[in-house]
Amino acid sequence: MNSALSFIVTLLSIAGLFALLGGSFLFLVQVIIYAGAVVTLILFIIMFLNIKEENLPHEPYKTRWILFMSLLISPFTAILISTVNSMHFSPLHLENFGSIKDVGMELFTQWVLPFEMISILLLIALIGVVILAKKEKGHD
């Protein structure tokens, strides 16, 4: 529950960074779909399932696992960060880039086929969810 709430904060901050990088449409989509729909659904499910302490998985070595995995992952992260630091980027310039009209033109000219495939994918996900829920009902 707490992690879901802090996840909302993280997503909203990422949305702010999108706006800073000139993605105004992406900012709106991030706020509406991620923070508004996905995480709210997670919170809804958490409250709907009424999870108690004994329903949570028993993780006795949680802190140890997290420390161990952080040690394991940190060299790769350090390599990537040093790679990024060795590159030279121009400082951030805030100008009129990435307006909604331009994104729409790009989406409906070069990306028409992936756009339509996304709609088919969403339809497949819908059917899959319905089948998952229905199977559960038949089992009882």
Added chain:
Amino acid sequence: MIDIGSFFILGILLFSIGIVGIISRRNIFVMYMSVELMLNAVNLILVALSHHYEDLNGQVMAIMIIAIAAAEASIFLALFVMLFKNAHSLDANFFELLAQEKHND
């Protein structure tokens, strides 16, 4: 002064946190949120690159990733409900049990 490199560093850090979360936890909600965190890190890097090259393709790719993440969210939530009804726990290890019980029938 902020430059694009700091966005990359933030994206890399978020991705690493996501990997650590998905490997070291067994709570399925935390695993799902780690996956979403990794997707968001990739989104951030894509948008930073699209700003760097002044090319809108990166932003369109990020929109596609968000749409796929929405589809993924619906399936994950259906799985949560199914898992909780069957097992009354949020342990991801229960999925192994499901596969074995099918075999015994």
